[in-house]
Amino acid sequence: MEIMEDDKIKLKRAKKRLHELKGFYWHLAAYIGVNCFITLSTIIGxxxxGDSFMDTLNFGSFAIWFxxxxxxxxHGLKVFSYNPIFSxxxxxxxxxxxxxxxxKEAEKFK
Incomplete structure (x- = not known):
């Protein structure tokens, strides 16, 4: 009986991990898609x-990327469980x- 409960816990943890991973990939896809659209729109506009192509390449054009x-x-650090500070x-x-x-506190009162 306990093994089945352990498997349920592992399955729940795996589903949660998969949900977080999918969320990260959707975030990455939105990041690339939206930023490409905004950057291209800005450059074309x-x-x-009348600006030249080189005039459009400044920090303002790429600030949102940054x-x-x-x-x-x-988000990636959280999803991939990398935390160098609080390991x-x-x-x-x-x-x-x-x-x-x-x-030590408990020994003081003995």
Whole structure:
């Protein structure tokens, strides 16, 4: 009976992981599609107003790529479970530190 419950938990976790992965890929597709459309529209619009192609290539044309890219980068870090600051080893060290602190506090009152 316990094995079946464990399998259900694993299945639920796998479905959640798949949902997060699909969400990231949709975010990536929207990032590429929307940014291409906005960039091309901006370049074409500026060129139709008399600017040369080189005049259209500035930070303003690509700012949305940059700032949305930062959000996409952090979304990817979350989805692919990469957290260099709060890693599993860091969590274990913190847990051990709190357990040791609680043990020392409990010994004071014995």
């Amino acid at each position: 500026r060129m139709s107003n 700032f949305w890219g930062i959000g996409l980068f952090f 599993k080893q860091w969590e274990e060290r913190q847990i051990q530190r709190y357990i040791e602190k609680d043990r």
